[in-house]
Amino acid sequence: MEKVIVTLRTAAADDEWAEQLRGPVAHELLALGLPGLTVNVRDRDVRESMMTLTTLDPPVQGLVSVWTQQYYGDQMLMALELLGHYAEEIAAYLVTESAPLPPPSTPPGERSPGLANMALLRRPADMDERTWLARWHGNHTPVAIATQSTFTYVQNYVVRAITEDAPVINAIVEEHFPIEAVTSLHAFFGAADDADLQSRMEQMVASTAAFGANVNIDAVPTSRYNFRSPFSA
Template sequence: MEKVIIALQRADSDEAWCTRMRTDVAADLLELGLPGVAINVRDDVVRHSLMTLTVLDPPVVGFVTVWAHQYYAEPVTAAVARLESEADRVAAYLVTESVPLPPPVTAAGARTDGFANIALLRRPTDLDEATWRQRWHINHTPVAIETQSTFGYTQNAVVRALTPGAPAIDAIVEELFPEAAVTDLHAFFGAPDDDELSRRMERMVASTTAFGANRDVDTVPTSRYVYRTPFVADNRIG
């Protein structure tokens, strides 16, 4: 089983577009017979998130994640083709998935509680891949979990881009936060007071700086919808 994440760049993500993505577009993708389909959109619930950072122009406003038996097979290419009419640019990436903190199970097509903050990371040129991966996966993972109010954490290392002209991205990280964290830093970091907030933020910044995730990064707050999963033990089969 292979995982492909498709980033959608668009000048805006109004509610009409978000609704179409999670209804009509989702239905079209499910008809392709893909083992797994999930959609994330930057809608009104998350639009004013404090943690929004943008490098790409136009910005990424949504993601479609699909699981397939072969990334190069017709269902994946058909999914990319279908999405091209929904965005100014569509960029697909083959990834390997690590899940330090599994997300909660939701009913097929239901909105996941809270919101998903998705970060697009680039490896700094002065860090070799082995050092970067060590600092990200081994050193940073426990810090991220201990200093934030995350209740789901998925790390996707990019193997390669699958579409021509896709922006250079080395990792795509999805973290689930409570909805209060959209506009409240204390809720985002799970800090009961200002002193603890400062301590957690300082620890987080030091950790992200070590592998270059403090700069040249896009963070996209989204609402998350899982329509079908390839994992049999998970009951989100749609």
């Protein structure tokens, strides 16, 4: 089983587009027989998140996570062809998934609770991969969980891009927060007061700076819809 994450970039991503992606498009993808499918889309519930960061133009407005037996098989090729009709630019990445805090279980097709923040990370050119992974996975993971109101934390390490001309991305991180985190830094960090917020933010900045995740990143606020889990009995 392999996991592929597809980024969808478009300047025209209104609520109709979001509803189409999590509705008819998702069902067409399911009809391909994919073992697993999750759609993360920037919609009205989260669009105005104060933690949005963008380096790509057009920006990422949706991400589709696909589980398949072969990332290079016909099933995946058909999925990419379908998704290509719904964005100006798509890029697909083969990833390995670590889940320090797995997402909550929800009925198929229903919105997961809260804000699903998707962060696209890039490894600094002057940092070797071993050091980068050690600082991200080994050092940063407990800091991220301790200093934020995170109730889901999934780390997707990019093995390689599988579409031509894909922007360089080294990791895609998914973190879930209470929906109040869309408009409140206190809710995002789980801070009791201003002093607590300042302390938590300083710890996060120091930790992310150690592996270059404080710059050159995209943070995409999304609503998460899980349609089929590859791990269901």
